[in-house]
Amino acid sequence: MKALIQRVRRASVTIDEHCVGKIDHGILAYIGLGHEDSLSTAQRMIDKILTYRIFENDEDPTKFGKLDKDVQQAGGGLLLVSQFTLMAKTDKGRRPDFGSAMAPDAAQILFEQLIDYAKTQYPNVATGQFGADMQVDSVNDGPLNFLLEI
Template structure:
């Protein structure tokens, strides 16, 4: 699985003008299930994200995890993270998992984050979404598990 993790002061996702999810302060996760990914990958990704030390402590150092900071998360499915741009100018997405598998794994990441104690909301799988965020730092991390 691939994820782009952003520490945000706030983030929201809307579908057809209606807000379907939000967070803040916390994390915005753009998640892509790849061919061959399993439930084990989803659990591992959620665990890594929950424990990633990217929040500031009292001294201003990035020593705290989302769990330590009491952060929340917004998880959005983003198959375009599977883009292959090695040939030509049109990205290919054939490395992404099939939609039914991708949806189950993306929702599993959100469920695992909730189970770990991070309040989590999601976008709407397969929808045209508008994402608004204020990146804090900026702090953006690319993860692959």
């Protein structure tokens, strides 16, 4: 499983001109699911995303400017977007190989379980729609982007 996380000032997902998910400041997380991934893997990834410290601690002068807070401590939102292209192999040729991505039917079930788990761990969770043609709009804060793998 891979997650490309971005610290954002705001982010939203639109499908057919209808906003289906939106957050103010927080984390936009693109999630890629592989063949070997399971509910346990998904839970570990959500736990890692929610506790990954990518926000500054503005209250403690000794930690000013340091990435010392996670999204929960910063009071931000979490926007989860399924993105199978994260699983592409790109080391050979000029065309991505998606062979390591989980099959769509299984991936949809696991992604929905991942969302359900995230919502039990943190109340400020929004999502895109699995398999839809989504337009993602975001303002990256920093910019800060991290590729997490489990």
